[in-house]
Amino acid sequence: xxxxxxxxxxxxxxxxxxxxxxxxxxxxxxxxxxxxxxxxxxxxxxxxxxxxxxxxxxxxxxxxxxxxxxxxxxxxxxxxxxxxxxxxxxxxxxxxxxxxxxxxxxxxxxxxxxxxxxxxxxxxxxxxxxxxxxxxxxxxxxxxxxxxxxxxxx
Amino acid sequence: xxxxxxxxxxxxxxxxxxxxxxxxxxxxxxxxxxxxxxxxxxxxxxxxxxxxxxxxxxxxxxxxxxxxxxxxxxxxxxxxxxxxxxxxxxxxxxxxxxxxxxxxxxxxxxxxxxxxxxxxxxxxxxxxxxxxxxxxxxxxxxxxxxxxxxxxxxxxxxxxxxxxxxxxxxxxxxxxxxxxxxxxxxxxxxxxxxxxxxxxxxxxxxxxxxxxxxxxxxxxxxxxxxxxxxxxxxxxxxxxxxxxxxxxxxxxxxxxxxxxxxxxxxxxxxxxxxxxxxxxxxxxxxxxxxxxxxxxxxxxxxxxxxxxxxxxxxxxxxxxxxxxxxxxxxxxxxxxxxxxxx
Numbered sequence: 001x002x003x004x005x006x007x008x009x010x011x012x013x014x015x016x017x018x019x020x021x022x023x024x025x026x027x028x029x030x031x032x033x034x035x036x037x038x039x040x041x042x043x044x045x046x047x048x049x050x051x052x053x054x055x056x057x058x059x060x061x062x063x064x065x066x067x068x069x070x071x072x073x074x075x076x077x078x079x080x081x082x083x084x085x086x087x088x089x090x091x092x093x094x095x096x097x098x099x100x101x102x103x104x105x106x107x108x109x110x111x112x113x114x115x116x117x118x119x120x121x122x123x124x125x126x127x128x129x130x131x132x133x134x135x136x137x138x139x140x141x142x143x144x145x146x147x148x149x150x151x152x153x154x
Numbered sequence: 155x156x157x158x159x160x161x162x163x164x165x166x167x168x169x170x171x172x173x174x175x176x177x178x179x180x181x182x183x184x185x186x187x188x189x190x191x192x193x194x195x196x197x198x199x200x201x202x203x204x205x206x207x208x209x210x211x212x213x214x215x216x217x218x219x220x221x222x223x224x225x226x227x228x229x230x231x232x233x234x235x236x237x238x239x240x241x242x243x244x245x246x247x248x249x250x251x252x253x254x255x256x257x258x259x260x261x262x263x264x265x266x267x268x269x270x271x272x273x274x275x276x277x278x279x280x281x282x283x284x285x286x287x288x289x290x291x292x293x294x295x296x297x298x299x300x301x302x303x304x305x306x307x308x309x310x311x312x313x314x315x316x317x318x319x320x321x322x323x324x325x326x327x328x329x330x331x332x333x334x335x336x337x338x339x340x341x342x343x344x345x346x347x348x349x350x351x352x353x354x355x356x357x358x359x360x361x362x363x364x365x366x367x368x369x370x371x372x373x374x375x376x377x378x379x380x381x382x383x384x385x386x387x388x389x390x391x392x393x394x395x396x397x398x399x400x401x402x403x404x405x406x407x408x409x410x411x412x413x414x415x416x417x418x419x420x421x422x423x424x425x426x427x428x429x430x431x432x433x434x435x436x437x438x439x440x441x442x443x444x445x446x447x448x449x450x451x452x453x454x455x456x457x458x459x460x461x462x463x464x465x466x467x468x469x470x471x472x473x474x475x476x477x478x479x480x481x482x483x484x485x486x487x488x489x490x491x492x493x494x495x496x
Contacts, residue, residue: 002369004437013366014377016359023358 001060007048008034011067033070041066042092058089065093069100076100077108082116094120114143114150126150173485174434177478181449188456195459202338206330208451209344210235210399210406214422215429215443216351217395222426222438223355224388225368226275226282231396232419233293234267236412238400240297243306243410246326250319253326260397260404267293268393272386286389290419298412306410322408329405340402344444347395352440364388365437396422424475425450431482450474 002010012019012030019030034048041062045055052060065081078097082090097120101107111117117124117138124141126134126149134141134149188195214231221228238260245256267289274285302313308321332339355361366374367381375381399422403414428449429442453474454467 002366002373004369005366009362013363013374013379016363020359023360025357025359025362 001052001064003053005052006034007038007043007045007050007052007055007063010052010063011037011048011070014067015071037063037066037070040070041096056086056089057084058086061085062089062093066096069096073105075106075108077110079110080112081109082111082113090116090119114146117146118143128152169485170434173431173481176481176485177428177432177449178445180477181445181452184449184456185452188452188459192456192459195456198336200455200459202336202341204451204455205341205344205448206338207455208447209338209340210403211418211421211425211450212344212444212447213347213402214396214399214418215425215447216347216440217392217399218422218426219429219438219440219443220351220355220364220388220395221282221392222430223361223364223368224385225371226385226388227286227423228271228389228392228396229283229286229419229423230267230271230289230293231392231399231422232415232417233290233297234264234393234396234415235400235403235418236415237263237267237293237297238397239404239407239414240301240306240410240412242326242401242404243322244300246322247306247308247310247318247320247410248301248312253323256323256326257401260401261394264393264395264397264400265390266393267396268390269386271389271393275389276382276386294416301410301412303412305412308409322405327405327408330402331405343398343402344447347398348440348444355440360384360387368437421450421471424471428475428478431478434481436482446478 002013008030011034016025019026019033031048037043038045038048043055043059043062043066045059052063055063061081061084065078068076076097081093081097085093094116097107097109101122109117109120121138124134124136124138124146125132126146128150133152134146194200214235218228218231241263242256242260245251245259246253271286271289274280274289275282278285280288304310306318308318310318312318328339330338330340334342355364363374363379364384364387366377366379367384371381399418400415403418404410407414425446426438426443428446429440429444430436430438432439432442432445435442450471453470457466457470458464
C-alpha cells in the first residue's frame with residue numbers, strides 16, 4: 001500500500017504502460033479504471049479519488065487484489081488474499097474471484113483458513129509439510145474432513 | 155475514518171493554511187519588504203541577476219529532488235559540479251578543444267558519476283547517503299590529480315614546463331552571459347529544466363513510479379516496478395543536472411577553479427528539502443525546489459543589498475531550512491510524511 005495515494009493510482013500502478021501514451025498518463029482512462037474497481041468489488045469509499053489510507057483494511061485489500069482481477073489474467077495466484085479481511089470484504093473478493101474463474105481463467109488460491117477455501121474453491125488440495133495429502137472437489141468434502149487431513153502427520 | 159480533511163466544521167484552519175501557504179507567504183512578504191525598502195532591489199537587472207545567481211543551485215537541486223523522490227539523497231552533486239568546472243577547463247585550456255567538446259565531456263562526466271553512484275547503491279547495496287558521500291570525497295580528490303591540484307586558467311604552466319595552449323572559448327563563456335530576450339540564458343535553462351522535471355514527475359508514468367518507490371519500495375516491487383532501474387535512473391539524472399549546474403558555474407568563473415562547487419551541495423540539498431514543504435505536499439517536487447531556490451536567492455540578494463555581512467547568509471539559509479522542516483514535519487497533519495534517506 002502506498003500512503004497518500006488515491007484508489008485510482010494504486011489500481012493502475014502495475015499497468016502504467018496501458019494507461020499512458022508516450023509516457024504521459026491518461027488521467028481520464030485511469031479514473032474510469034478506478035471507478036470500475038470501486039463498483040466491481042463494492043469498495044466502501046467516498047470516491048475512486050479517495051486516499052487509500054482512509055479505507056478500512058478490508059477495503060484496502062479489495063483495492064490491491066481487485067487491480068489484478070481487472071487486468072484480464074490467464075492465471076491468477078492469490079497468496080492469502082483474505083488475511084486480515086472482514087467477512088463482508090471476503091465475500092466481495094471471493095465472489096469476484098469466482099466470476100473470474102467461471103471464465104477461462106485459472107485461479108490458484110493459497111490460504112490456511114478452511115472457511116475461506118470452501119468459500120472460493122472448486123477443487124481443494126491439502127498440503128502437509130510439502131506433500132499433497134488430499135485432492136478433491138470442494139463439493140465432495142467438508143470442513144471437518146479437511147481439518148482432519150490437515151492435522152494428520154504426513 | 156477521517157478522509158484527511160480536518161477542518162470541515164469551522165471552515166478555516168489556520169494550521170492547515172500555514173502548512174500549505176506559509177512558505178509562499180514568507181517569500182512574498184520578504185520580497186515586498188526588500189522591494190519597498192531598497193530601490194535597487196526593484197530593478198529588473200537585480201531580479202534577473204538574483205535568478206541567475208540562484209540558477210546553479212536550483213538546477214543542481216532539481217537533480218537532488220529526483221533522488222529524494224525515489225527515497226534517496228545524492229550528496230555527490232557539489233563534487234560533480236566542481237568536477238565539471240575542472241573538466242571543462244582541462245578540455246579547453248590544456249587540450250585546446252572547442253567549447254562544444256567541453257560541454258559533451260562535462261555531461262558525460264555527470265552521467266559517469268551518476269552511474270557510479272547507481273552501481274554503489276543498486277549493485278553493491280550501500281545506503282544512498284553513505285555511497286554518495288564516498289563518491290563526493292573520491293571525486294573531490296580525483297579531479298585534482300590530472301591538474302596537479304592547481305586551478306586551470308589560460309597560461310598555466312604544465313608538468314613538462316610548457317604553457318597550456320588553449321583558453322576558455324568565447325562560445326563557452328556565453329553559456330552564462332547570453333540572453334534570450336531580456337532573460338539571462340542560465341535563468342532560461344533553470345526554468346525549462348524545472349518545467350521538464352515537473353512534467354516528468356507529475357504527468358508521466360516514470361515519475362509516478364518513482365514516487366511509488368520513494369513512498370514504499372516493497373509495495374512498488376509487488377506492483378511489478380523495476381525498483382532498482384528507477385533508482386539508478388534517478389542518480390544518473392542527478393549527475394547530469396549537477397553537471398549542467400557545473401557548466402554554468404564554469405562559464406561564470408571562466409577558469410578551472412578547484413574550489414568551485416564546494417558550497418553547492420548544502421545549498422542544493424537545502425532547496426530540495428525546503429521544496430518538500432511547499433503547498434503542504436510533504437514530498438519532494440519540482441516547483442517546491444524551484445520556489446525554495448528563488449526564496450533563498452531573494453533572501454541572499456536582499457540581505458546583501460541591505461549590507462549584512464556575508465556570513466549572515468549561512469545563518470539565514472539555516473533558518474530558512476529549519477522553518478521549512480517545521481512546516482513539513484511539526485505542523486503538517488499528514489499521517490505519512492516524506493522522510494529523507496538516512
